[in-house]
Amino acid sequence: MTTPVDFSDPDRARDLARVLQTLTPADPFKIVHVCGTHEMAITRNGLRSFLPDGVDLLEGPGCPVCVTPAADIDAAIEIARSGAVLCTFGDMMRVPGSRQSLDGARSEGHDVRTVLSAADAVAAAQESDRDVVFFAVGFETTAPMTAAILLDDPPANLSVLASHKQIPQAMAALLDLPGSRIGGYLAPGHVSTIIGTRPYDAWLGTRRIPIVVGGFEPLDILYALGLILRQNRDRSPRVENGYPRAVDAEGNLAALRLIDEVFETADARWRGIGTIPDSGYRLRSAFADRDARSRFTLDLPPERDEIPGCRCPDVLTARAVPSDCPLFGNRCTPLTPVGPCMVGSEGACSIWFRYGGRESL
């Protein structure tokens, strides 16, 4: 136990599981979460088995590397091919670009490195006389770290290929896709630590569905699911904070200030979904000299991000579960991934393959 409070009490889990059973909805009810860490906790702990009849729980666009458009991966590969050092999170390495992955570029001898923190890219730049580029992916949780290294007077040879995204906008866009039928959202805990709960009101407040921020211990998730189902029963949909020990209404003002100093909101393309207005970040003009897109002349191949037979676009929009895809577990496994959802360790397909999906099918 790292902290003095015990979140693994089995009696509380039984109590919360019993609560869920008392909240069986009258009609089929689909809950969507948007966080790979949630999917990991839900699947690994078999939490779907506690859901009452008629309730489905699906991962939407919760895996940042899975929603990174192929064109951004192509840009990172071209940067590595030009002789620069390309640093990125390990999850990004094997996600297919239009022609190959970053892993493929590395196996051809280009200098592609995995880092655990944006700060590691700064260290790499300090030790190199070549250009070092940090391929920055991730939601609002990770964007402040990219901002922090740029504000900390990094070496002149460091630049950033930014592909950060904002999740409440994507949650709103998902509701409008044909066939989405989303009844409620389990909102991501650590994104919300940074942004607070207000952006959900701003983007989703008029949509009249339960939106509950949840933590990541199994008890946290059962609790948040209980709050969602209780709102549904009481017909009182609203934004509710189920993770108050790490989330408040305003968010982390220091982190938000870092983001705001370095980035401005821009439209962004999401793999499998398309362009979502105001759902990304681009570097402010004051940081133009740190933008890898202007520092390098990029000759990109035509983008190809549709993979024949692969249902990642449906999985990423919570309109299918991994086992609905004919490739899942056959041609597509973590060793031989076909689509991005099987590559990223937070992709729904990768998690379902490793830990099993529904408890009872």
Next chain:
Amino acid sequence: MCLAAPARVIEVSDDTAIVDYGGVRTTARLDALPDAVAAGDYVLIHTGFAIRRLSPEDGEETLRLFDELAASISPDVEAPSDASAPRSADAR
């Protein structure tokens, strides 16, 4: 990718701290943390940056909220007076 884990602060110096994840020690940056921290505090760490100070009191409050939900819906589950205590003798 939004994985964040609680760690205990061992030592603070300027904008970084040495933190301990149940035995594993590493350096974390503090520039994305709005609150001041001192040795012994708990923080949530994401990709090498502390993003929130965690208090044991808030953790216990969370347990109380769990029990409150359970009590509000299942009449046979009673809300305990001391939320920090395990709910039964055999629970750790």
